[in-house]
Amino acid sequence: MAKNTSLYEKHLAAGGKMVDFAGWEMPIHYGSQLEEHHQVRRDAGIFDVSHMTIIDLSGREVRGFLQKLLANDVNRLKKKGKALYSCMLNEKAGVIDDLIIYYMHDDWYRMIVNAATRNKDLTWIEKQAQNFEINIDERPDLAMLAVQGPNAREKAHKALGNKILAAQDLTPFFAVDCGEIFVGRTGYTGEDGYEIVLPSQQVPQLWDDLLTAGIEPIGLGARDTLRLEAGMNLYGQDMDESTNPLESGLAWTIAWQPEDRDFIGRGVLQKLRDSGPNNKLVGLVLQERGVLRNHQKVIVDGVGEGEITSGSFSPTLKCAIALARVPAQTEDQCHVEIRGEKRSAKVVKPSFVRFGQSCID
Amino acid sequence: MSNVPDNLKYTKTHEWIRQESDGTLTIGVTDHAQGLLGDMVFVEVPDVDANFNSGDDCAVVESVKAASDVYCPVSGEITETNEALADTPEMVNNDPFGDGWLFKLRPTDPNEISTLLDANGYQEIIAEDSH
Numbered sequence: 001m002a003k004n005t006s007l008y009e010k011h012l013a014a015g016g017k018m019v020d021f022a023g024w025e026m027p028i029h030y031g032s033q034l035e036e037h038h039q040v041r042r043d044a045g046i047f048d049v050s051h052m053t054i055i056d057l058s059g060r061e062v063r064g065f066l067q068k069l070l071a072n073d074v075n076r077l078k079k080k081g082k083a084l085y086s087c088m089l090n091e092k093a094g095v096i097d098d099l100i101i102y103y104m105h106d107d108w109y110r111m112i113v114n115a116a117t118r119n120k121d122l123t124w125i126e127k128q129a130q131n132f133e134i135n136i137d138e139r140p141d142l143a144m145l146a147v148q149g150p151n152a153r154e155k156a157h158k159a160l161g162n163k164i165l166a167a168q169d170l171t172p173f174f175a176v177d178c179g180e181i182f183v184g185r186t187g188y189t190g191e192d193g194y195e196i197v198l199p200s201q202q203v204p205q206l207w208d209d210l211l212t213a214g215i216e217p218i219g220l221g222a223r224d225t226l227r228l229e230a231g232m233n234l235y236g237q238d239m240d241e242s243t244n245p246l247e248s249g250l251a252w253t254i255a256w257q258p259e260d261r262d263f264i265g266r267g268v269l270q271k272l273r274d275s276g277p278n279n280k281l282v283g284l285v286l287q288e289r290g291v292l293r294n295h296q297k298v299i300v301d302g303v304g305e306g307e308i309t310s311g312s313f314s315p316t317l318k319c320a321i322a323l324a325r326v327p328a329q330t331e332d333q334c335h336v337e338i339r340g341e342k343r344s345a346k347v348v349k350p351s352f353v354r355f356g357q358s359c360i361d
Numbered sequence: 362m363s364n365v366p367d368n369l370k371y372t373k374t375h376e377w378i379r380q381e382s383d384g385t386l387t388i389g390v391t392d393h394a395q396g397l398l399g400d401m402v403f404v405e406v407p408d409v410d411a412n413f414n415s416g417d418d419c420a421v422v423e424s425v426k427a428a429s430d431v432y433c434p435v436s437g438e439i440t441e442t443n444e445a446l447a448d449t450p451e452m453v454n455n456d457p458f459g460d461g462w463l464f465k466l467r468p469t470d471p472n473e474i475s476t477l478l479d480a481n482g483y484q485e486i487i488a489e490d491s492h
Contacts, residue, residue, distance in 0.1 A: 033425050034400040221399070225425060289447070291403050291423045313402040313425055320403075339421070 059134035073255035089265030148193035159213035190230025231351035249281035283350035371483035
């Protein structure tokens with residue numbers, strides 16, 4: 001049986017075409033994925049992301065526990081409300097999941113992990129927590145929305161007024177608990193906006209209020225093309241347990257200092273760093289006609305082969321773009337095999353569009 | 362509900378075929394198919410003068426979501442392709458039976474057309490698909 005979020009009826013009412021996503025029935029689009037994509041780049045859109053897993057961590061030893069569990073260091077979080085993006089690794093430095101963690105109080109961290117990885121994440125976290133004095137509380141009672149786009153914050157404040165007043169002064173990558181509603185200035189689109197967590201029973205009313213303020217509903221289809229343009233990894237495609245952060249464009253999320261912080265996977269990862277990883281994750285821009293797709297073969301002349309991990313048409317740039325795992329020696333050109341034909345692609349830093357603007361020369 | 366014009370022929374792989382007065386056939390993808398695929402972003406048409414057997418993949422329509430092969434409905438030679446689709450692939454969504462046509466073909470054997478589905482036959486295929 002597929003699970004529904006508290007907004008299921010609202011999605012149907014908005015014309016949502018529902019598909020299965022990790023056991024959840026979610027809207028892929030509400031008519032046109034392309035129009036929804038542009039709506040977020042140009043104005044404001046709202047996404048139901050209630051299928052994602054919210055875990056509250058508390059207890060006396062929570063900071064020490066998270067310093068062991070995560071490859072990024074929660075000790076970097078000095079100010080209350082600050083968010084951190086991190087990988088959770090296994091002993092072999094394979095990526096179990098990527099996540100956002102918010103530091104709310106010394107005794108309260110809120111972690112948001114993927115929907116598809118919920119079960120294995122919880123099992124892993126509980127196993128690692130055995131020798132720590134901490135509480136792990138999954139929060140299925142909470143729903144989550146993302147409002148994203150250049151006008152998203154302004155429209156959200158207009159719609160919600162006093163309910164999220166405390167969010168008015170949030171700087172990027174910070175969150176604030178406004179009583180019943182938790183607001184983080186984070187997202188997965190490359191645009192400004194909020195991610196909003198609140199009790200499930202309140203979410204239909206909030207959805208209506210945000211729609212009334214002119215924020216349009218956006219499906220998971222546009223969420224994928226938006227995050228790809230922003231050069232953000234998708235777990236299960238761009239990295240998983242068979243790869244590691246250094247070969248997934250996520251070296252920046254590893255906190256090597258202090259040297260004595262013994263996070264899970266550190267030993268293997270350090271050896272890999274010292275010997276030099278074989279592969280790297282890069283961005284590709286197709287220079288010929290066609291569309292890049294997941295699993296297409298990448299050919300780097302004189303070097304070797306790689307594979308596209310996420311490929312699509314970029315609605316903003318109007319050409320095909322991709323993330324690809326290629327040999328570490330790859331320079332600025334490669335070919336991609338599309339239906340048996342080699343087509344030229346340019347290798348770029350994996351960030352294609354930010355704040356509505358192209359990052360590609 | 363998708364539109365299935367009575368005056369056209371169809372295949373179960375969602376191509377439509379119109380018989381022209383000069384003996385050629387105009388071919389495109391149906392309204393039902395474009396609806397399933399979503400926003401088109403790229404169309405690859407065959408080369409003019411190329412020859413295909415019925416059932417050969419001879420064109421590709423790609424939406425934001427996925428690539429889908431287009432199969433040649435009857436054997437023949439390509440006489441013309443819709444070059445406008447290079448810049449406006451969305452015509453396949455907006456006008457699948459009109460400006461969104463893909464290519465024209467001269468059939469090797471005009472009798473082969475009788476093997477194609479009529480509008481009623483295609484309606485049944487769509488109905489089965491949605492179960």
